[in-house]
Each structure stands twice: as structure tokens, then as C-alpha cells.
Amino acid sequence: MHPSLDQLLTLRDRAAAATEGVAAHVRECAECHATVESARKIATRLRELPVRTTPPDRWIAIRTAFLAGTERRWQPRARRPGWLLPAASAALVLFAVLFTVGSHGPRTQDPARVATDVSPVAPPKLLAESQRLEAMLASLPSDSQLTRAGTALTVADLEDRIRWVDYRLSLADEAGIDARQANLLWRERVDLLNSLVAVRYADARTRAF
Amino acid sequence: MTRLTEIEIDRDVLVRAQWGEPEAQAHLYLAFSSATYALIRRMMPRRAVADDLFQDTFVEVLQSLPSFRGEAPLGAWIRRIAISKCLMHLRSPWHRSLLWLDQLAGEGGDALEPALVPADAQGNLSLQQDLEQALAKLPVRTRVVVWLHDVEGLTHDEIASQFGLSVSFSKSQLMRGHLRLRELLQEHAESSTCIPVSTSF
Numbered sequence: 398m399h400p401s402l403d404q405l406l407t408l409r410d411r412a413a414a415a416t417e418g419v420a421a422h423v424r425e426c427a428e429c430h431a432t433v434e435s436a437r438k439i440a441t442r443l444r445e446l447p448v449r450t451t452p453p454d455r456w457i458a459i460r461t462a463f464l465a466g467t468e469r470r471w472q473p474r475a476r477r478p479g480w481l482l483p484a485a486s487a488a489l490v491l492f493a494v495l496f497t498v499g500s501h502g503p504r505t506q507d508p509a510r511v512a513t514d515v516s517p518v519a520p521p522k523l524l525a526e527s528q529r530l531e532a533m534l535a536s537l538p539s540d541s542q543l544t545r546a547g548t549a550l551t552v553a554d555l556e557d558r559i560r561w562v563d564y565r566l567s568l569a570d571e572a573g574i575d576a577r578q579a580n581l582l583w584r585e586r587v588d589l590l591n592s593l594v595a596v597r598y599a600d601a602r603t604r605a606f
Numbered sequence: 607m608t609r610l611t612e613i614e615i616d617r618d619v620l621v622r623a624q625w626g627e628p629e630a631q632a633h634l635y636l637a638f639s640s641a642t643y644a645l646i647r648r649m650m651p652r653r654a655v656a657d658d659l660f661q662d663t664f665v666e667v668l669q670s671l672p673s674f675r676g677e678a679p680l681g682a683w684i685r686r687i688a689i690s691k692c693l694m695h696l697r698s699p700w701h702r703s704l705l706w707l708d709q710l711a712g713e714g715g716d717a718l719e720p721a722l723v724p725a726d727a728q729g730n731l732s733l734q735q736d737l738e739q740a741l742a743k744l745p746v747r748t749r750v751v752v753w754l755h756d757v758e759g760l761t762h763d764e765i766a767s768q769f770g771l772s773v774s775f776s777k778s779q780l781m782r783g784h785l786r787l788r789e790l791l792q793e794h795a796e797s798s799t800c801i802p803v804s805t806s807f
Contacts, residue, residue, distance in 0.1 A: 402781045436784050439791075440756040442737050448644040452657050456635050459661055460628070463668040545661070 399429055409436045458547075465549035523583035530590035537594075538601045548600050555593040562586045609758060610641045610681035610688075620680065624671050631668060638681065639664070642688050648753045649692045651742055659695055663688045685758065689768050696746060740790035744783055751776055752783035 400408075400419045408419050423429045565574075566582050574582070615637050622630035643660050650656040666687050674683055741749060747769075754760040754768075755776070765776040 402784065403777050406777075406780060406784065435788060439737070439784065439787055442733065443741070443753070443757050446648075446734055446738060446741075448640060449647040449656075451639045451643040452660070455639075455657070455661060455664075456632060459635070459664045459668070460631070462661065462665045466665065466669055545658070 399426065402432070405429060405433050406436055409433050409440075462545060462549050465553065520580050520583055523580070523587050526587045527583065527590060530587065530594055533594050534590070534597065537597050545600070548596060551596050552593065552600075555589055555596065559586060559589045559593070562589065608641055610638065610645065610685040611679050611759070613637055613641060613681045615680060620674075620676075624674065626672075631671075634667075634671075634680075635664060638667075638684055641681070642684055645685065645753075645758065646688055646692060648741075648757070649689070649746075649750045650695065655695065659688070659691045663691050666691070686768070689754065692750070693768060696750075736791060737787075740787050743790060744786055748779045748783040748786070751779035752787070755780050 400422055404416075404419045405423070408423060423433055562582055562585055566579070566586070568574075569579060569582075615634060619630050619633050623634045639660075642663060643656070646660050646663065647653075647656045650659060663684070667684055670687070674680065741752070744752065751765055754765050755762070760768075762773045762776040762780075766773045769775065
């Protein structure tokens with residue numbers, strides 16, 4: 398009876414599990430000998446197959462993605478909107494409270510409600526939408542493992558633009574920004590947050606698989 | 607082709623790369639990128655997928671390098687990361703949806719680029735092309751097992767560990783792969799003996 402192909406492949410690999418009985422059979426049996434030789438040739442030819450060349454300029458993308466990931470891991474609080482965005486929102490709410498108190502005298506209302514009711518800087522719908530998107534961002538897995546250079550760069554760009562909007566909003570009083578301009582800035586902030594959520598969500602889904 | 611485990615790198619370069627020195631990291635990339643890419647391309651014939659997995663692999667290599675303790679050759683460690691990335695991709699719905707699209711398009715497997723070795727003047731495929739095409743026709747998990755065992759030299763235990771499956775899975779895939787490769791190569795050998803009919807006199 399011929400040995401199984403598994404036994405013949407084990408013999409080909411000169412593995413310790415190969416038995417002398419199988420080796421003796423192969424020495425006598427032309428068919429099994431041919432099978433072992435064929436398997437050996439296939440392995441040899443596989444090793445000799447030409448190599449596809451590495452994609453050019455990939456090192457730059459790899460290094461960029463690596464640096465983006467390192468920066469997020471080691472400086473998690475330095476540039477991320479994780480604390481900046483809620484802080485900016487809190488500052489705006491505080492600004493709205495002060496504005497309201499200054500305009501209408503002391504009240505006992507919830508500060509957030511004060512902000513959404515009367516603040517000309519934070520339009521109620523856009524403020525609520527902004528808070529909802531920030532909550533979504535906070536619920537997504539950490540972005541410290543973004544590995545694709547394109548994704549990391551897009552996320553960094555969106556975060557920078559949000560910070561820039563926040564900065565301009567934080568100077569609303571000094572800069573004399575009117576309600577229409579404030580509305581435009583908040584709209585821009587919501588749009589940027591929407592994009593950021595979409596990119597981070599897509600990345601989180603990719604990593605989950 | 608140089609295998610990943612056969613590549614040696616200076617200890618000093620490795621330590622400097624572990625400390626994050628850009629030049630040392632670039633040196634390491636130059637030393638290991640070709641063999642890593644070759645391995646990934648054999649497991650993932652779809653170029654765009656292979657390029658992404660190659661990038662993912664090296665980003666993880668750089669990120670995890672400080673934790674590399676040198677218990678195994680660096681090439682074996684990189685190979686493990688590359689294989690893990692490829693297998694994760696194979697398990698993903700994204701890969702399954704690509705296979706489904708290929709089947710709809712009638713390709714029946716991973717879309718392949720043309721072989722590296724051109725046909726001869728009579729249009730005959732070389733032995734290398736012949737083997738490349740046969741390899742590409744194997745089911746993806748079978749192809750990966752054949753490649754890892756016969757070319758990369760992984761044992762059945764190591765392959766089983768990478769797949770998270772049993773040793774018998776690895777052995778049966780290898781057997782299946784060899785049977786199919788022999789069939790396909792035989793088919794080609796028989797068909798290539800035919801003499802093409804000339805229409806010009």
C-alpha cells in the first residue's frame with residue numbers, strides 16, 4: 398500500500414516525523430518516488446519565482462504614518478481635540494453665561510440652556526449639533542492607531558481646521574464678530590466635525606475587521 | 607529570492623532603529639522591504655491590497671520595534687507581522703466582498719497582474735509563468751499555506767498558530783495545494799504539446 402501524500406511530503410521535507418518505512422517504500426516504488434520528486438521540484442521552482450518590486454516612495458508614507466501614530470501615543474493631550482473641543486465649548490458656554498448675566502442680570506437658569514437660548518455666538522441648533530458630533534467622536538475608538546498615511550494626514554488636517562475655527566470663535570468678542578459671521582463659523586465647525594466623524598468612523602470600521 | 611529570515615542586519619543599526627533614529631529605520635526598511643513585499647504579494651496577488659498591507663506591516667514594525675527583544679531573527683519577527691496582517695485581511699468582509707465581485711465578473715479568484723516573465727516568441731508560457739498561474743488558481747488559504755511551508759519554511763505548527771487553526775488544517779491544505787498544482791501543471795504540459803494551426807501560407 399502506498400504512503401499518503403502527507404507522509405510523502407513529510408519525507409520530502411526530511412522532517413523527523415518521516416518514518417524509515419515510508420523512505421524504504423519510496424526507494425522501491427517509482428510512483429511514490431516521482432511524487433516526492435515532483436513536490437520537491439515544485440518547492441524549488443516556487444522559491445525561484447521572480448520578485449515583484451517594492452512600490453516606490455512607500456517609505457515616506459510609512460514614516461509619516463508612523464510619526465502620526467507616535468505623536469498621538471506619546472503626546473495624547475498636546476494636540477488632540479479630545480480636551481480642546483470640550484474646553485472650547487465650555488469656554489463658549491461660559492462666555493454666553495457671562496454675556497447673559499451681564500445683559501439681563503442674575504438668573505438661576507442652567508448655563509447650557511442660557512447659552513442655547515440667547516447667545517448670538519452659538520446658534521442653538523449648530524451648538525447642539527456640534528455637541529452631538531463631539532460625543533460621537535468621543536465614543537469612537539482611540540485614533541492613536543491610525544496607520545494609513547492618508548487617513549492620518551486627513552484627520553490631522555481636519556483637527557487643525559477645527560482648532561482654527563475655535564480660535565476665531567474664542568476671539569469673537571474682541572474681533573466684534575456679528576451673529577451672521579458667528580453662524581458661518583459654527584456652520585463651518587459642524588461641517589468639519591461631520592467630516593472628522595466620517596473619517597474616524599471609516600477607519601475604526603477598517604480596524605475592527 | 608532572499609527569504610526574510612536569511613537577512614541579517616547590524617546590531618548597532620537595530621538598536622538605533624529601536625531608539626527611533628530615522629536613518630537607522632530607513633536602513634532597516636531598505637534591508638527588509640523587498641523580501642517583505644515579495645511575501646505579501648505572493649499571499650495577496652491584488653496589488654492595491656498588497657501595497658496597503660505592506661505599508662501597514664512596516665508601520666507596525668516601526669511602532670513595535672522598541673519591544674523587539676531579539677529572541678528570534680528580526681526577519682522572522684517582521685514576517686510574523688506581515689503574515690498576521692495578510693490573514694487579518696483574508697478574514698475581513700472587505701476581502702470576501704472582493705472575492706464575490708470577482709466571481710460575478712467571472713474571474714473566480716484574486717485579480718492578477720500579468721506575470722513578470724513574458725511569453726516567448728511563439729507565445730508559449732515559460733515554466734515560471736506556468737507555475738505562477740497555477741499558484742494563483744489555488745484557493746487563497748491553500749496558496750498561503752503552500753507558500754509559507756514550501757518557500758518561507760514555516761512548520762505546520764507555526765502555520766497553524768498563525769491561522770489560529772489546527773496542524774491538520776495546515777497539512778491538509780498543503781496536500782490539497784500540491785495535488786492541485788500537479789494537476790494544473792500537467793494540464794499545461796499536455797496543452798503545450800499541441801501545435802498551433804497556422805492560417806498564413
